[in-house]
Amino acid sequence: EMAARSRNSKHGFCSQNKLWAYAAVVVFLFLYMNSHYHADTLFGAGHNAPVVPVIYNRDVTPAEPAREKIPKAATVPLKVEEVKNPKMQFVQAGSQDRERAEEAVEEEEDAAETLAREKEKRRAAEEAARRAEEKAKQQEEVASEPESEWASAGEEPEGRDWIYCCGQWQECYCGGRIRWGNHEKWKVVDLPAGQTTHLVKCSIDKLGDPYPGDDGKHCQCEVTAGSSFANSLNPALNPASRAKKATSCQSLERGGREEGEEGEIMWKATRAYCDPSWNAVPAGRRALPMDVLQGLMNSWVDPRFQAVWDKFMGKTGWVDKAFINYYAGPPDGKHTAMTQALVESIHEFSDEPVIVFHFGVATPESWNRQRFPRLILLHAKPMPANSRRSFNFNKLRAMLLSKARIGIQLDSDQFVAPGVDAMFKITAREVTKEYAMPILPAHFLDRTPKDLGAYWKRYCPSNGCKFQSQRWGHAHPTWTYWALPWLSRYLRGNLRDETLQPREGGQMEALKIMDVAEDEDLLNIATWEEKGTKQWCKLDLPGPGDFSALLKSTTGNDNGARCNGGACGDITSDRRWHPAGVAKVFYTAHHAVDPAETRKYIKALKEKQLSGQLPPPILFKGTFYTSGEELKEAHPEITCII
Numbered sequence: 001e002m003a004a005r006s007r008n009s010k011h012g013f014c015s016q017n018k019l020w021a022y023a024a025v026v027v028f029l030f031l032y033m034n035s036h037y038h039a040d041t042l043f044g045a046g047h048n049a050p051v052v053p054v055i056y057n058r059d060v061t062p063a064e065p066a067r068e069k070i071p072k073a074a075t076v077p078l079k080v081e082e083v084k085n086p087k088m089q090f091v092q093a094g095s096q097d098r099e100r101a102e103e104a105v106e107e108e109e110d111a112a113e114t115l116a117r118e119k120e121k122r123r124a125a126e127e128a129a130r131r132a133e134e135k136a137k138q139q140e141e142v143a144s145e146p147e148s149e150w151a152s153a154g155e156e157p158e159g160r161d162w163i164y165c166c167g168q169w170q171e172c173y174c175g176g177r178i179r180w181g182n183h184e185k186w187k188v189v190d191l192p193a194g195q196t197t198h199l200v201k202c203s204i205d206k207l208g209d210p211y212p213g214d215d216g217k218h219c220q221c222e223v224t225a226g227s228s229f230a231n232s233l234n235p236a237l238n239p240a241s242r243a244k245k246a247t248s249c250q251s252l253e254r255g256g257r258e259e260g261e262e263g264e265i266m267w268k269a270t271r272a273y274c275d276p277s278w279n280a281v282p283a284g285r286r287a288l289p290m291d292v293l294q295g296l297m298n299s300w301v302d303p304r305f306q307a308v309w310d311k312f313m314g315k316t317g318w319v320d321k322a323f324i325n326y327y328a329g330p331p332d333g334k335h336t337a338m339t340q341a342l343v344e345s346i347h348e349f350s351d352e353p354v355i356v357f358h359f360g361v362a363t364p365e366s367w368n369r370q371r372f373p374r375l376i377l378l379h380a381k382p383m384p385a386n387s388r389r390s391f392n393f394n395k396l397r398a399m400l401l402s403k404a405r406i407g408i409q410l411d412s413d414q415f416v417a418p419g420v421d422a423m424f425k426i427t428a429r430e431v432t433k434e435y436a437m438p439i440l441p442a443h444f445l446d447r448t449p450k451d452l453g454a455y456w457k458r459y460c461p462s463n464g465c466k467f468q469s470q471r472w473g474h475a476h477p478t479w480t481y482w483a484l485p486w487l488s489r490y491l492r493g494n495l496r497d498e499t500l501q502p503r504e505g506g507q508m509e510a511l512k513i514m515d516v517a518e519d520e521d522l523l524n525i526a527t528w529e530e531k532g533t534k535q536w537c538k539l540d541l542p543g544p545g546d547f548s549a550l551l552k553s554t555t556g557n558d559n560g561a562r563c564n565g566g567a568c569g570d571i572t573s574d575r576r577w578h579p580a581g582v583a584k585v586f587y588t589a590h591h592a593v594d595p596a597e598t599r600k601y602i603k604a605l606k607e608k609q610l611s612g613q614l615p616p617p618i619l620f621k622g623t624f625y626t627s628g629e630e631l632k633e634a635h636p637e638i639t640c641i642i
Contacts (some may be wrong), residue, residue, distance in 0.1 A: 005487065161223050163361075173193075174198060175230075178222070182385070262318055284498060286388070319403075325398070393522075395409065406479045414592055418609045443471065542591065547605070549619060556615070579639075
């Protein structure tokens, strides 16, 4: 055993000379024992019991015997000739010399190593089988239903079913019991007496940790078929819903044949999610299964807004221009309230529709087409709980599935302002067949390799950020249908765990797209990857307070009016991309997290607009401009576009 440890130890258990000494001691003790004790003394099996082969397995501790146990002679006497491997025998050899003893020790070690290898193979096989079984359970739990299962959506399910409600750290809104955990480990929270719904924060600090170490924990909601709560559910979560599908793999494939240029481009963009034979780019080991990818292409029209969908999209399945939003949250929750305030601002200051993609459980009953005549409410299934993908990648799904020829993406913590519709024309001008990628507004912060992110080494190797093609952008893109393949390519790359291969002679090292963890990061690295150079001026102002410049200035609405109140400064410059600074454009505000405050800004903007005293929407170097052309004429040095 000492020799074996010496052989396997990094530094050696003892010196070579000590090994000879230990071997001599072993031989002496062995000879001494064989000369003074019979086999029955050693094994307790009688005078004629054979000597049993001893296996020295370094991987086996006294608490864990080897899987192939050697039967004790006390219960199963063995005959010498039954031993398969004679090299493993210790024979009674009082006359054996030192060399023979050493050879026996080495043979035993070889046998032990062979057994250890076999044990490791068995252990690996068992582990692989266990992981395969666990993966199958996970896929069964989170996989989207095949199209054939959704085809029977008109049938009323019997009894009660558990449906996905929300991920970890989110709130679950449910009309029945809620359970928190994953796989077979759950903590159940009962519906409080006298209540028809309840709201539970799904986190370990609120509900404990029923599955320590698992990052796929989530909440599920128990639904009773036919209940009022069941009837209010997101159709994607309710097989009994009779809601009309807006998109599916079948309709996307059909659109590729029947919907002209846009439909052809759309099918090109989405085929990889739908067609099992598509294999142009290898998928990684963390890829979502094909049936899950197919399910992510499904969306449903909320029955309350079917007439709005028919008005704007019914003839062709496409809408010319639209704002796109995505959200999830309980009907009376904060994100729902912020989303509603955004929708109200669009109805106040725009003539175009807004498509809201809902990835949660239920939406407010008060939402209807009479109240919001330009709201198209679509429902879709959230990312699977065990997908390990950010909820915010649903933003790219919403952009992809909206079927808008020209789109402006807005988060729920935004509102729009007068003049915002000008962005549709500007977007159509800039995002073309020749420049087929979305355009992001410049961020008020310029991120660098000092910030976290696995991707910086690819674009900023040791000799500088020469493969970063523009300043960090904010994740509020605008696009046209020409950019759909671009959108799909990078969302697909994340969901299929694809790899961006080395480029530029290896200076750009390989990057696993799944290691790009958030939507904003992905939109930026995709822009750099394709050498994008266009960037909007700051059309999504950092906060509602920036609108003070528009509301407090009293110099009128003419081009060239000076800012004389509020926040009149520019967005911070940087040395490489925008050395002159970035212009503010008062089309939208970001970080509008207080719906009551948002409504105050909407009211103030409307009043000043009606008074005829609202300044032009572009502000740079203290002066307001009515268009990007006038801005560029006055400041040819400016590098952002509008």
